[in-house]
Amino acid sequence: MDRFQRSYLRLMARDDYREKKAQVFQDWVGQLFRKALKGDFENIRLTQGDGSLDGIILSESAVVAVFAPRKVTQSVLEKKVADDFHGAIETLEVRKVELKKFIFVHNAEGLTKGIGTLMLQLQQSKPGVTVEIWTFENLWTLMQTLSEDDIQDFLGLAPTSQMLERLEMPAVREVIEHLVSVQEEPPAMGELTIPDPDKLHYNDLSETCQHLLRGGRSKHALVARYLEGMTDLRTGEAIAEGFRRKYASCKAGGMQPDDTFATLWHFAGGNHFTTPVQHAAVTAVLSHFFHTCDIFDNAPEST
Numbered sequence: 001m002d003r004f005q006r007s008y009l010r011l012m013a014r015d016d017y018r019e020k021k022a023q024v025f026q027d028w029v030g031q032l033f034r035k036a037l038k039g040d041f042e043n044i045r046l047t048q049g050d051g052s053l054d055g056i057i058l059s060e061s062a063v064v065a066v067f068a069p070r071k072v073t074q075s076v077l078e079k080k081v082a083d084d085f086h087g088a089i090e091t092l093e094v095r096k097v098e099l100k101k102f103i104f105v106h107n108a109e110g111l112t113k114g115i116g117t118l119m120l121q122l123q124q125s126k127p128g129v130t131v132e133i134w135t136f137e138n139l140w141t142l143m144q145t146l147s148e149d150d151i152q153d154f155l156g157l158a159p160t161s162q163m164l165e166r167l168e169m170p171a172v173r174e175v176i177e178h179l180v181s182v183q184e185e186p187p188a189m190g191e192l193t194i195p196d197p198d199k200l201h202y203n204d205l206s207e208t209c210q211h212l213l214r215g216g217r218s219k220h221a222l223v224a225r226y227l228e229g230m231t232d233l234r235t236g237e238a239i240a241e242g243f244r245r246k247y248a249s250c251k252a253g254g255m256q257p258d259d260t261f262a263t264l265w266h267f268a269g270g271n272h273f274t275t276p277v278q279h280a281a282v283t284a285v286l287s288h289f290f291h292t293c294d295i296f297d298n299a300p301e302s303t
Contacts (some may be wrong), residue, residue, distance in 0.1 A: 003161070007207075007209075022069065025107060046089075054066045064105060065084040065088065072106075077115070078118050081133070084223065091127065100130050102122075102131050104132070159283070160276070163246055169222065169225075170287065178272055180238070185293065212283050214287075215283065218284075242267070243293060264290075265282060
C-alpha cells in the first residue's frame with residue numbers, strides 16, 4: 001500500500017469516526033475489533049441486560065464499551081464512563097470472571113481531556129483493572145494492523161498514487177461538473193489571489209492531509225487546463241467562491257483543520273462519487289482550489 005492510499009484511508013477513517021453515531025458507531029467499532037482480533041473478540045448482543053458490555057477481548061479479560069450519542073456533555077460522558085465501568089465489573093463478577101481491562105470508546109474528542117481525574121479514581125477503586133479511554137488515534141492504530149484487503153473492506157477502496165499519476169481529463173470533468181451543479185450564479189471576474197507556499201504548514205493540517213494535497217498538486221496543470229477551456233471563464237471563480245463559503249462556515253463553527261479538510265473534500269464530491277479514480281480526481285481538484293483561492297488561511301506576511 002502506498003503513502004497516498006494510506007493517507008486517503010486515514011481521511012476516510014477519521015470521517016467515519018466523526019460522523020457515525022449511536023448504534024451505527026457501535027456496529028462500526030465492533031466490526032473493526034472483529035477484523036483486528038479475529039477469534040479473540042466477541043460482540044455482546046444489544047439488550048437492556050447487556051451489563052455495560054459492548055464486546056469482550058477474551059485473551060485480555062477486557063471489556064469494550066462504546067458510546068457515541070448525537071449530543072453529549074462533559075457530565076453525561078463522565079457518568080457513562082463510570083456507569084459502564086462499574087456495570088462491567090458487576091456483570092463479570094456474576095459470571096465469576098475477573099475484569100482486567102476496561103476500554104471505553106467514544107467520539108466526543110473535545111471532552112476527553114476532562115476525564116483524566118475520573119480515570120485515576122476508577123483505577124484506584126479497582127487497582128487490578130486497567131482503564132483506557134479510546135478515541136480516533138487508538139482506533140486508527142488498530143486499523144493499521146489490518147491486512148490491505150481487510151482495511152479496504154472496512155473503509156472502502158483507496159485510490160493509489162499510480163491512479164493519480166494517470167488521471168485524465170474525463171475524471172477531472174466529472175468533478176468540475178459536479179461542483180458547477182452545486183454552485184450559485186457565477187460572480188463577476190475579480191482579482192485572483194496568489195497562493196502562499198507556506199499555507200500547508202500554517203493551517204496545522206496533519207501530515208495525512210498535507211500529503212493528499214501535495215499528491216493532488218501534481219495534477220494542477222490538468223485541472224487548470226480544463227477550467228481555461230470552459231466557455232464561461234467565471235466558472236472557476238464560482239467554484240472558488242463555493243469553497244470559500246464552505247470553509248468560512250467550518251471556521252465559524254470552530255471545526256478542527258483536518259475535519260474542515262474532510263468537509264471540503266466531500267463538498268468537492270467525495271461523498272458523491274464512488275470509485276477510486278473519481279476520488280483521486282476529487283483530491284486533485286480540491287488541491288487545485290486549496291492553492292489558488294482563499295480556503296484555509298495564508299501565513300501572515302513577515303515584517
